[in-house]
Amino acid sequence: MRVVGCVIFDGVRPFDYAVIGEVWANRGSRPGVPAFDLRICGPDGARVRFDGGLERVPDFGLDALADCDLVVVPGMQRPEEPSDPAVVAALRAAHARGVTLASLCAGAFLLAEAGLLDGRPATTHWAFADRLAERFPAVDVRPEVLFTGEGGLWTSAGVAAGIDLCLHLVRAAHGERAAAAIARAMVTAPFRSGGQAQFIPSPVPQPTAADDPLARVRTEVLAALDTPWTVRRMAALAVMSERTFARHFVATTGTTPLRWLLDQRVLTAQRLLEDTDLPVDVVATHCGFSSAVSLRPPFTTRLGVPPREYRRTFRGRDAG
Incomplete structure (x- = not known):
């Protein structure tokens, strides 16, 4: 799992985009970590407006997802807004080719809209879980977990849980040492065994x-x-x-x-x-x-x- 595609589109959360870059972008030598090829992909190479006013021009179009081993979808602040049909089609095509897909936070709405989560376990930020279940009743929404997945489709809860999922994917593909090295560079725990339910009623x-x-x-x-x-x-x-x-x-x-x-x-x-x-x-x-x-x-x-x-x-x- 060396070639990783990050799909960006209008309304993407900057934090989720940054997490993907911190985990898979090569910004110097990290002993024990493979040389990843991170591709920032978007519709037609058009300028993308992130939530919060930031902008980014994708380095690749959606066709570059064809050669990826993994495609990661960042979350968006307003998941109720209609998704770009080109992005939905590109995710369906990638899944059909056997590419592993993962979403962070509310990015699960995009995978669900593509019909890829029907009959599968999925999660999202606890504040969006009810909306995901109501809008996509065929999805087995699990609001209590940090991340979940099967069959090459993964989803994570909000914010820091996106880091947990990204490190899990690195660990599963490249081993504990690689995940631990990345976690150390990010000054974060390489593995958390809790669930997001602990964050809902009160602080830990x-x-x-x-x-x-x-x-x-x-x-x-x-x-x-x-x-x-x-x-x-x-x-x-x-x-x-x-x-x-x-x-x-x-x-x-x-x-x-x-x-x-x-x-x-x-x-x-x-x-x-x-x-x-x-x-x-x-x-x-x-x-x-x-x-x-x-x-x-x-x-x-x-x-x-x-x-x-x-x-x-x-x-x-x-x-x-």
Whole structure:
């Protein structure tokens, strides 16, 4: 996934456009990161007016999407406005050719208008989720997640969740090291396991004491992922009841203790598959799975490929 197309059109959000550039534009040497070819594409090469008054002339027309491995659609501030038919047609054609498509924030409306999300899971900024579901009832709208996708079609929630999706796509195509290097350059977390639901009712609460029991639990769990952790066992470490522990954990991280644990186990398995020659069964048990068979379903769900295929793809790959 080296050739990336960014589709721009009137009303694009500058932040989303900037995120795509920060992740895939080459502005200097980044060890471990492939040399991406980022193409800024637009209708007929006409000047595009971004939301907020900025303007940009695309470097390529929409026909340049034909040679892309990935096409990313930024969000727009007013998704209820009609989309450019040429852009809709270009996205349909790219999908028909097998190109992976991804949208940030309200860009999901454009993929939905193209009919590409019918019967598929999709998300968008929580403030737009109801409108997306009402306008496109055939889409399985999931307002609680940061990003989701299947079958070469991906969507993300608003603002920072666009970064999460972009890094996920880099990680899936080029490995954990490449995604981590880009995240480091952007001074952002390479992986967040929470959901956007945590941002809807109130801000994420910050610890009020330096000695945070939940932080201690997470540290201990990460140091012993092969332990058969349960919510009861983690709650005991925090000296809390199970119900209190689970409630505080969700409020702090945006996800449940067991979902967080599964995410961390899969991430650790991913790193071991990239960096070691350990058999897949050993990797699985080291990360807390009973066998390679039990590792396969959650790993495949998150990365799109099973563990052995992931290792064949990334083990020893020169990302430069």
